Amino acid sequence: MxxxxxxxxxxxxxxxxxxxxxxxxxxxxxxxxxxxxxxxxxxxxxxxxxxxxxxxxxxxxxxxxxxxxxxxxxxxEPKAAGEPYLISEPYLVSVHGADRLGIVAAVTRVIAACGGDITELTTRLSGPLDLLVAEVDLPAGAGDELAERLAVAAAELDVDVSLRRSDTEIL
The missing domain is CATH 3.30.70.260 (ACT domain)
Structure with a gap:
């Protein structure tokens, strides 16, 4: 089945x-x-x-x-048996700032451009503030590039962005 x-x-x-x-x-x-x-x-x-x-x-x-x-x-279709898993590094991306059109689109496009696979995404609107939290698997060594690109996007969107490596010990 x-x-x-x-x-x-x-x-x-x-x-x-x-x-x-x-x-x-x-x-x-x-x-x-x-x-x-x-x-x-x-x-x-x-x-x-x-x-x-x-x-x-x-x-x-x-x-x-x-x-x-x-x-x-x-x-x-389930993942094929023996299909290789990419070596990835788990990260947590958080974004907060004044709500405006296009925040989710811009941030997720930056993640995709760095080869990131979004495994969990949550957004919340609280009054005039928008919050986005994403769990992301990145190709090994791509964290610095993503941090740089997120900084550029954050400045353009006038939001605060943080990127930190997730602790895989608790998974």
């Missing part, structure tokens, strides 16, 4: 994660990766699972629609 990517979106309420997990467990799904968050009162969840068919997942999640949740299921 293939891996499935499932998304669940809708108005937030207590118990959604438990409802989704129970529905999938009942049909034999093994949850291998997941993330969830609340965005301005809206629940969002993405997960990867295996052990069931697309149709079984869709049927299991159908009752969630009555609670106003939209669930989508699609098949994804």
């Amino acid at each position: 293939h891996e499935l990517a499932i998304t669940v979106i809708g108005p937030d309420r207590t118990g959604i994660v438990a409802d989704v997990a129970e529905a999938l467990a009942a049909v034999g799904a093994n949850l291998t990766d997941s993330t969830m968050t609340r965005l301005r009162g809206h629940f969002t969840m993405t997960l990867i699972c295996d052990g069931l068919t697309e149709r079984d997942a869709e049927r299991a999640l159908e009752p969630l629609a009555a609670a106003g949740l939209l669930a989508t299921v699609r098949r994804v």
Whole structure:
């Protein structure tokens, strides 16, 4: 069987994660990766699972629609066995400053230009202030180049940017 990517979106309420997990467990799904968050009162969840068919997942999640949740299921291909992983270094990028159009686009473009793979990204708007936090895997030795490019982007955007190496000991 293939891996499935499932998304669940809708108005937030207590118990959604438990409802989704129970529905999938009942049909034999093994949850291998997941993330969830609340965005301005809206629940969002993405997960990867295996052990069931697309149709079984869709049927299991159908009752969630009555609670106003939209669930989508699609098949994804797992990383091929033996496919090499790039040697990378984990970093944390944080940006804060006055909210303005284009901050996320500019910062993520700089990260991409340095070969960075964004593994987690969060943005929050709090009044007039914008906060972006990204976990990034960089090619070995690319940290200094990214720091220089982020400094240029920060000056252009009039925001504060920090880049620090992540502690892999806790992972």
